[in-house]
Structures are given as C-alpha cells and as structure tokens.
Amino acid sequence: MVKKVSRYLNKPILRRVFVYGLLSPGGIMLGVITAAYIFVIVYLGAKGGSCGGCDVEGRRAILMPLLFISQWWLTLGLVGVYATEIVDFFQDDVLSFFLSKPVSRYSYFISVSAGAFLVGSVYLFFSGLLFEVLLLHKTGIWFWGTFAVVADHMFLNGALLAFCLFTFVLFRNRSIALIFPSVLVFVPIMLFPGYVFRSEEMISKSPLIISALAIFIIIAVGLTIQIFRNRDIS
Amino acid sequence: MVEPFNSNPAISLEKLTKVYGQLGHLPVRKVTALSEVSLNVEKGSSVVLVGPNGAGKTTLIKILLGLVRPTSGSARVCGLSPHLPESRRHIGYVPETVKFPGFYKAIDVLQTAGELFSLPREELGLRSKQLLSFCGLEGWEHLEIRRCSKGMLQKLAFAQALINDPDILLLDEPFTGMDVVARKKFAEIVSGAKSKRGRTIILSTHILSDVVDLCDEVVILVAGKVHKVLPVVELTRSMAYVVTISGDANVSNEDEVEICGRLFYREGSVLKAQVSGASSLSSFMNCLGKLNISIQSIEPRSFNFALLFQHGEEGQ
DSSP states (O other), rough: OOOHHHHHHHHHHHHHHHHHEEEEEEEEHHHHHHHHHHHHHHHHHHHHHOOOOOOOOOHHHHHHHHHHHHHHHHHHHHHHHHHHHHGGGGGGHHHHHHSSSOOOHHHHHHHHHHHHHHHHHHHIIIIIIHHHHHHHHHHHEEEEEEEEEEOHHHHHHHHHHHHHHHHHHHOHHHHHHHHIIIIIHHHHHHOOOHHHHTHHHHHHHHHHHHHHHHHHHHHHHHHHHHHHHHSOOO | OOGGGSSOOSSEEEEEEEEEEEOOOOOOOOEEEEEEEEEEEEOOOOOEEOOOOOSSSSHHHHHHSSSOOOOEEEEEEBBOOOTSSSGGGGGEEEOOOOOOOOOBBHHHHHHHHHHHOOOOHHHHHHHHHHHHTTTTOOOOOTTGGGOOOOHHHHHHHHHHHHHOOOOOOEEEEETOOOOHHHHHHHHHHHHHHHTTTTTEEEEEEEEETTTTOOOOOEEEEEEEEEEEEEEEHHHHHHHHEEEEGGGGGGGOOOOEEEEEEEEEEEETTTEEEEESSHHHHHHHHHHHTTTOOOOOEEEEEEOOOEEEEEEHHHHO
16 A cells, blocks of 8 residues: 555655745745744743642643644644645646646645645644643643554644645635635634543544544545546646 | 657647536536647647637647546547656647746756656756756746746746657747747747757747748647648748838838839838738849848738638638
C-alpha cells in the first residue's frame, strides 16, 4: 500500500509545495502567529506553574481558554495557508504548467496534498501538539497516550486539508475554499465544549472522533481525486 | 514504453470532437468546441492554427496536452495517447495565459520544469542558464514571478517550454498582450527555436502577419471545424502590405498623391500606401524603382479574416 502510494508521489512537486507553503507570505504569517502563541503559552504556563497557591483547577481555568484560542487561530491560519497559497497549485493556469509535463493527475494531486499536509503538520506539531502536551502536563490531565494526541492532530489537519481541496476542486473558488470548511465545519468542532475543554469524558471518546475524521478524509480525498481526474482544465 | 519519435507523425487527429458541458443526460448547456477534426502534422513542419475567438484552437492544443478530454475521436502525439504522461516528454508548451506560483523566482520555474522531466542536476543548471540567455532574461533569474512584466513572463514561459529540448512545441496565442516591438522580438526567439532539425511547431494565433515567416502551413478553424489547410505562401499572395516612402516624393505637398497607380497618404514626414497581394507588391516596387523612389519600409498588415475565409472558400 505504502509502495503503491509512494509510486505516485512526485518528489520535486512535494518538495516545491512544502518549501512554497513554508516560505510563502501566508506560511510566514502563520509561522509568526504560531511562534507568538508558543511564547505566550510557555510564558503563561511557567507563570501558572510557579504560582504556589494555585490548584490544578485554577491552572486549568487559565490555560484551557488558551487552548481554544490557539487551536482556533491555527485552524483558521491553516485554512488561510491552504486556501491562499496551496490552492494556487490547483488553479487552472498553474495546473496547465505542471500537467503539461510528464506528470499524471493522480501523482500531482497526491504530491501537492502531501506537501500541504506536511506544512500543516509542522505548524500543528510545534504549536498545538507542543502546547497540548505542556498543558496536559501542567493541568495533570494526561491523554491516554501521546499517540492519540498525534493522531488527533494529524487527522484534524488532514480533514481540514481534504475539505479545503474538495471545496476548491468542486467550486473552483478560493473564497468558498477558505470560508466553507472553517466556518461550517471546523469552527463548530472547535466550539464544541467537550472537544475544546478536553473533559475526561471527551478524552474517552477521542478514538471515536479520530475514526470519524479518518472516514471523512478517505471519502473527501476519494471524491476530490475523482472530480479532479475527470474535469477539463480550461 | 515510448515508441521512437521517428516512426510516427508528430500529431495525428481523427474525427476529434469536444463538447463542453456534457454531464451524462442532464439538461445542461452544451458548447461544441471541436467537431470531427481530422489532421496529420508531420514531424519537422510548422503549422499555425488560425481562427476567430471560440474557433477551438485552445481546446485542440489542450487535448494534445491531455488537459482536456475529447468527447469522441482520437488524438495521438508521437503515436501515444495524450492521456499518457509519457507523451508529454516530447512536448514543450507555452500557454496563452502565463501563470506560475507567485512566490517562485524565474530560475525556480525552469528548475521545477527540468526536475519534472528528470533532468540531471548539472545539465539542468547549464540548460537553465542557456535558456535564460537565449530568451533575453539573463540577470533576471532571481526576480519573483509576481514582479515580472507580461513580456518577461511570456519569455519565461517559452524558456521553460524548451527545457526538455522538445520535439514538438505547442504555442497557444503567444503574442497576446504584447506590443509590436515585443512581438517582433518574441517571433525572433521562436524562429531561433525552430532551427532545431525535425522540431515540429504548432502555433495558434489570430495575428497571422506575425507568424508568416515562422510557419509553413495554415490550418483555418471556424466554429470547431477545419475550414481549410493552406500553405502559408498561398496566403501571403493575398496579404495586404503597407509601403512607406519618403514624404519628399510628394512635391506638391498635398495630403494625398497618386504614384504608380496607388494612392499615397501623408503621415508626418512620410507617405504610405496599401497594396494587396504579393504579386501586386512586386510590380508596384518595380514601378517605384523606375521612378527612383526609395522605399523606407514594407510591413505586412494584420490579416483580414474575412479575406482569409473568402480565400478558403474560393480554393475549395
């Protein structure tokens, strides 16, 4: 399976998209936001930790809203990067450049998506994941394993990417690709109190969320490839 | 498996039809872009596709690149289906609207194109430099795409199309948006690229006067159908030219004067007259020579499509 997918992976495209995603204005902006949040989180976390009189609940009250703000901003930021920078790679004129070379459509789609996914993973890893582990450590609510946290973030990122590309390939409109996934799907997910505040109850449901997101990604990617494969590039 | 380039015609089209907006049996508005187009282009020939907007020129080129799927009929590029990525190893393509990822630099475009053709790193570096120089972009390799002018982008598009030293060059309206000077310069570059032995050039345009020296044959497309295929020489016979002579030839200083049976009109310090057809031009030049009137310039005019189509009908 891995061999089959890697056969379709075009390394020059993957590398270009990854570097483009990181160094493009949207990517740099997201990097700055991420760095600022990491700083604030670490700073406040340290401050909370040195507060001898604070109990675990008190720390949680300070840090939990930050988790919400951080993830919400990063999610929107990622949508921004995908929609304004990565989605460029799916515009007809740019497609004409790449697909007039000996590259198949499957290979192109998989490589651009993988590159974009890597960009998102870098930011999510250094911000959301780092923060979450720090937060869980500070608050004493340990997730049932680092693996679950990684999977959660990866699938959230993947679902976001898949949905962005799906809406862009379907509607060929940058604004829809930006607004639709974030406002209609991810903001409600983020606002969902159980998810945002990571109650013990929701932590126990985490595998269910991961499975649901995985199924969503598979369907969205499959549909997107089908639409992309069959459409004319005008 | 790529078959040897020599064993097949460069391009072969058979009853090629493309209908846009066809979604199964759904009642959507359909537009027929190409209708049963059959055409063979031999290797080494230069063909210009001419036709008004909506004639199907771009669709035809995009089908050859596998960007657009034909509704029916077949297309072959060096004997291969355009659907196969391998067929594009033979092709260099210059699109009508040039757009690369905005954050790219000029050199990145060439590097990316070369990497997609799996060119070795050393060869790619060398060829990128040569092409930038060939297309007049030397010194601009690190300029960001979003800061490039239209002319620079067009030259860059041409440079990246040559990165794989293609057997077939597809140029879709390459002169769009260029001024006269830029068009001439670009035509010179295309002419230079044509010098490779056996290279096939297919160029679409509606400014025929710019490409008469570049192409051997003209394919006239009207409403998605091949209206006529003609040698360029045949068309130039009926082409209109503007002959410019010095204003001193008009001793009476009038705005209009008749010389050698042609009416010249004054434009600043020069006199200009229009002549239709290569044979008329030749006899007119002889007449001016006998009168010791020196010609400053002879310029072909933008081609009159009505005349072109009329010519096609007459020829049928």
